[in-house]
Amino acid sequence: VRERLTLAQVERIRRARHHSILLFITDRCPVGCAHCSVDSRRNSPTIVDFARFEELVDGIAALDDIVLVGISGGEPFVERRGLTLAVHRLSRAEKLLVLYTSGVWARSSIPDWIHSVLCEASCVFLSTDGYHAEVLPGDRFVKAARAIREVDTSLVVQVIRIPEMVRAAESLLHDAFGPAWPREAELSLTPPLPYGRGASVFHQGDGTLGREFGPCSALAAPVVRYDGRITACCNEQVIMGRGPDRLRARCDGAQLHTALDEWKRDPMLSAIGGIGPGPLTEHPRLRDLSEEPFASICDLCWRSLERISRDDAKGDPLLVGAAALSEAVRASA
Ligand code: SF4
Ligand code: SF4
Numbered sequence: 001v002r003e004r005l006t007l008a009q010v011e012r013i014r015r016a017r018h019h020s021i022l023l024f025i026t027d028r029c030p031v032g033c034a035h036c037s038v039d040s041r042r043n044s045p046t047i048v049d050f051a052r053f054e055e056l057v058d059g060i061a062a063l064d065d066i067v068l069v070g071i072s073g074g075e076p077f078v079e080r081r082g083l084t085l086a087v088h089r090l091s092r093a094e095k096l097l098v099l100y101t102s103g104v105w106a107r108s109s110i111p112d113w114i115h116s117v118l119c120e121a122s123c124v125f126l127s128t129d130g131y132h133a134e135v136l137p138g139d140r141f142v143k144a145a146r147a148i149r150e151v152d153t154s155l156v157v158q159v160i161r162i163p164e165m166v167r168a169a170e171s172l173l174h175d176a177f178g179p180a181w182p183r184e185a186e187l188s189l190t191p192p193l194p195y196g197r198g199a200s201v202f203h204q205g206d207g208t209l210g211r212e213f214g215p216c217s218a219l220a221a222p223v224v225r226y227d228g229r230i231t232a233c234c235n236e237q238v239i240m241g242r243g244p245d246r247l248r249a250r251c252d253g254a255q256l257h258t259a260l261d262e263w264k265r266d267p268m269l270s271a272i273g274g275i276g277p278g279p280l281t282e283h284p285r286l287r288d289l290s291e292e293p294f295a296s297i298c299d300l301c302w303r304s305l306e307r308i309s310r311d312d313a314k315g316d317p318l319l320v321g322a323a324a325l326s327e328a329v330r331a332s333a
Contacts, residue, residue: 002122003096004154005068005096005154007123007186010098013096014217015217015333016220017220017273018221018222018264019065019066019067020069020221021060021063022072022222023069023070024073024074025047025053025072025073025074025076025079025082026045026073026079026082027045028044028046028073028074029041029042029044029074029075029078030075030078030104031075031136033134033135035129035160035192038240039240040075044074045227046074047079047082049227050085052228052252053082053226054089055254057085057253059254059255060253061089061090067095067096068095068096068097069090069096069097069098070098071087071097071098071099071100072100075102075104077101077104077114077117078105079226084116084117087120087121088120098122098123098125099121099123099124099125100125101144102127102132103126103144103145104136104140106140106147114147115147115151118151118153121153122153123155123156124148124156125158125188126155128141128157128169129168129169141176142172142175145157145176145177146177149177149184156185157169157173157186158190159187159188159189159190160190161189166189173185208293209292209293210281210289210292210300211279211281211291213278213294213297214276215273215274215276215326216233216276216301217273219232219233221233222234228251229248230248230249230251230259231247231248231249232248233247235247235298238298243298243302244306246266246310249262265314266313267313267316267319267320268280268304270322270326270327271323272304273326274322274323274329274330275322277300279322280304280322281304283308283318
C-alpha cells in the first residue's frame with residue numbers, strides 16, 4: 001500500500017543524511033517564470049540518452065539507504081517518458097516518491113498517464129506564487145490541486161515567503177477545496193532564491209558573519225541529474241555548474257553508490273552539514289572567515305572547501321573529530 005507523507009514526514013526524511021535523493025529529470029519548463037532559480041526554459045536540455053537515464057534510475061533503486069526520492073526539474077511532467085519510467089521503477093523498488101511541479105499539465109482534461117503518476121506518489125509539492133501567476137492561470141493551479149487530492153496523494157503547496165503571495169496561495173486553495181482547504185493541503189513557505197533568473201529579481205542579504213552560520217541541511221540529500229551529473233547538495237547554483245568541483249561528480253548507475261560514499265567520507269562536508277560552517281571557522285585554517293560577512297551560507301561553504309582539500313581534511317584530526325561529532329549529533333537527533 002502506498003504511504004502518504006505529510007510535509008513534516010518529508011522534511012524529517014530529508015534531514016537524515018543520504019536517506020533521500022533528488023532526481024532532476026529535465027532542465028526544460030514551459031512556464032518561464034521571471035524568478036526561476038534554475039533558469040529553465042521551453043527549449044532547455046532534457047534527456048537524450050534514455051539508456052543512461054534508465055541505468056541511473058536503477059542505480060537509485062538499488063541504494064538501500066535511500067528511502068525517499070524527490071523528482072524535479074525544470075518541470076518533470078514535460079518529460080513524460082523519463083517521469084513515467086522513474087516513477088514506475090522507483091515505486092516498484094519501494095522508494096517513497098515526492099514530485100515537484102508547477103501544475104502546468106492541468107488543462108481541461110488530464111491524461112491518464114498523469115493520473116497514474118500522481119497515484120504512485122506519496123506527496124506532491126505544487127508551487128505557486130506571483131511569478132507563476134503571471135504565466136499560469138489560477139484555474140490551472142486549482143485543477144492540479146484537485147487532481148492530486150482526487151487520487152488521495154498528499155498535497156503540499158510551495159510558495160515564496162512573501163505575505164501577498166501566501167495570501168494568494170491560500171485564496172487559490174479556498175477556490176479548490178472551499179473553507180476546509182487546510183484538511184486537503186499544507187503550505188510550505190520557501191525563501192526567495194537569488195539564483196538563475198532570480199538573481200535579477202531578488203537580492204542577496206547584506207551579509208552574516210561567518211561564525212554565525214548553522215548547519216547546511218541541503219547536504220543531506222544529493223541530486224542526480226538525468227545525464228549522470230550528480231551534486232552533493234541541492235543548491236541550484238551547484239547543480240548549474242558553479243562552486244567548487246568537489247560538490248559535483250559524474251557517474252553511471254553502477255558507480256552511484258561509490259560516488260555518494262565519497263561525499264559521505266569527506267570530513268568537511270560532514271561537518272558543514274552537521275555542526276555547520278560557522279563553528280568550523282574555529283579551525284586555524286579558517287579562522288579569518290569567522291568575522292567576515294557572507295551573503296549566504298553557500299559563499300562561506302565554497303570558500304572553506306576551496307581552502308582545505310578533501311585529502312587534507314581526511315588527514316586533519318580536528319576536522320575528522322568535527323565530522324565524527326557531527327555524525328554523533330545527527331544520530332542522537
Ligand atoms: S520556477 Fe518552476 S515553473 Fe517557473 S520556470 Fe522555473 S521550473 Fe518552471
Ligand atoms: S552550504 Fe554548501 S553544501 Fe550547503 S547548499 Fe550551499 S553550497 Fe551546497
